[in-house]
Amino acid sequence: MESAAVRILRALEHTPVTAAGVNFGYKLESVSSDDLSWFQKPLTREFADQGCLAKANEYVWTLDYEGVILNVGCRVAADNATFKFNFHKDTPTAVLAAEHIEGKVLSYRDKSRSIMTEVFGLNMEEGS
DSSP: OOHHHHHHHHHTSSOOOOOOEEEEEEEEEEEOOTTTTTTOOOHHHHHHTTOOOOOOEEEEEEEEEETTEEEEEEEEEEEEEEEEEOOOOSSHHHHHHHHHHHHTHHHHHHHHHHHHTTTTTTOOOOTT
């Protein structure tokens, strides 16, 4: 996938491009509350006081990672959790977009897995 995207961007070097991103997503089924003990549910009581029951909670972080914007999203529902990672860079040309992607997909994947393990405390098994 990486090489195909780079080839296409280089072939279309005169095509207007404003940004490039590499995305990864993880969905955890049957998540226990112990797995997500780090996840605070802000305002849950206040919403309940208003007669509203939270069905899911979402967090979004925008981070700087080695000069790239890393957007991390986390959605936690009653029995599952979804995590999305977007390694984003503004790129005024297709050639710069190709440079942002080339040779970096695996390292970005590894960084997303590291964050899943080290920040969120979730074990990322090989093959997931």
